[in-house]
Each structure stands twice: as C-alpha cells, then as structure tokens.
Amino acid sequence: MRAIMATGAEAVSDIHELRAQLERMQGRRLDAPVLPTHPAFTSLLPGGGLRPGAAYALAPSSSLLLALMARPSQDGLWCGAVGMPELGIEAAERYGLDLGRLVLIPDPGPRWLAVTATIAEVLPVVAVRPPSRVTDAEVARLSARLRDRGTVLLVQGAWPQVEATIDVADPRWEGLGAGHGYLAGRELTVTVTHRRSPGARKARMLLPAADGSVTLLGQPSERARLRAVPEAYETAAAG
Numbered sequence: 001m002r003a004i005m006a007t008g009a010e011a012v013s014d015i016h017e018l019r020a021q022l023e024r025m026q027g028r029r030l031d032a033p034v035l036p037t038h039p040a041f042t043s044l045l046p047g048g049g050l051r052p053g054a055a056y057a058l059a060p061s062s063s064l065l066l067a068l069m070a071r072p073s074q075d076g077l078w079c080g081a082v083g084m085p086e087l088g089i090e091a092a093e094r095y096g097l098d099l100g101r102l103v104l105i106p107d108p109g110p111r112w113l114a115v116t117a118t119i120a121e122v123l124p125v126v127a128v129r130p131p132s133r134v135t136d137a138e139v140a141r142l143s144a145r146l147r148d149r150g151t152v153l154l155v156q157g158a159w160p161q162v163e164a165t166i167d168v169a170d171p172r173w174e175g176l177g178a179g180h181g182y183l184a185g186r187e188l189t190v191t192v193t194h195r196r197s198p199g200a201r202k203a204r205m206l207l208p209a210a211d212g213s214v215t216l217l218g219q220p221s222e223r224a225r226l227r228a229v230p231e232a233y234e235t236a237a238a239g
Helices: 008-025 062-074 089-095 109-119 136-149
Strands: 055-058 079-082 102-105 125-128 152-156 164-176 181-194 201-206
Touching (some): 062 164, 079 109
16 A cells, blocks of 8 residues: 655655556556446446546445445556545455555645546546535546546545436444444445436445445345445444
C-alpha cells in the first residue's frame, strides 16, 4: 500500500513520482468492455460491471465502495482513494483488496481535483470524495482524461455526467437485541440508476453479512460471497 500524506505541491510531486513508478510496473488492461466487480452487483450495473472511462456516483458508504473495488483489485488492477481519511486498511484487506496495489491520499488539500486527475492517468480505479463543488469545465476536462486513460472514477456524492448512480437505502442491522448485542450484519437495498435506462434496478443484499461476506438476497442460486469486514465501525447513518 502507498499512502501519500503530504498536501499541496509536495503531494503533487509525490504523485508524479508514483505515476512514473506505476507506468514502469503496470500494463493498462483496457481491452475489456467492463471491469468485473462483485457478482452481487452484476445484474444491477449496465454491462454487468464498471465501464472504463466512466464515472459513477455512490452513496457515502465505505462498505459499498470497498465491495465495488475489491474484484478489480483482486484482478491485479491498482486502486486509489482520494480525500477519505477514515477509510480503514483492515476493512479494505478483509474485503479482498490487494494492499500492495492500493494508493491512499487521505488529505489532498485544496488541489484535490488536480490530484484526482493526476492519479487517474495511471490508476485504473480511483475513488474520491469531493470536498467542494466543481465547474462544468473542470468536469469536462476530467471526463476527457478518464476516457483517454480508461479509468473508472467512483465518486462518493453527487457528480455530473455519471454513467450510473449507485445508492443504498432501508438499512437493517442484525445482532442487536433489546438494547444490547453487537452489530453483526447489515441488510439494505442497493439501487442503480443508469443514465440511458428509464428505470432503476434494485436488489436487497447483506452488505456485509454476519460472517463478513457480501450476499445477494432472494436468489439462493446466485448468492455471491466475498470477504468483507463486519461494519461495527460504520454507523447505520453512513450507509
């Protein structure tokens, strides 16, 4: 795992150094029409996965983000997260992310958009939580860079010109008794709204289940599982 803790000019310098290293180490896999993600999301996402060069708007849930990033990471792709200081390394590892191919920039400073655009040139999957609004011109420039490099951008929060919006609702925690017990698992509804589709796609899933897996409910033959972390550290309001 690579963590870039500096801000401002130092952070940009570190990112350029990282970019040079990755360009020597990594071959970009852009031939696939989509990047496969966790099987629980296959029926929800257009094309069954994450489209290279596209942006997705996500609900502010760490479990949702890590579940989406885990399969690309397991397939050998580098992933990065910008502006998410609370993103846990242990959680990422238990979801199955390869920490050796994970770049964290918890505090990019006021130039967060420039930092995001820079690492999007070399990392196939980039997640960001915007601390401020962006202009149409800034979005257009970043979108062009994503298309050129084939990078998937996962944005926690609202974002214009997205391929799809992935939301979560109606959470129900397991493991709590009458004022006692531990948070063991969370059941919720995941909704995907695609820009080219008139209706939303929904699925009920355990994210995570009591044993730490991600489980699609209602379809026993397709109960997809992936290593995850029980989110005793993430409140119900976060998802």
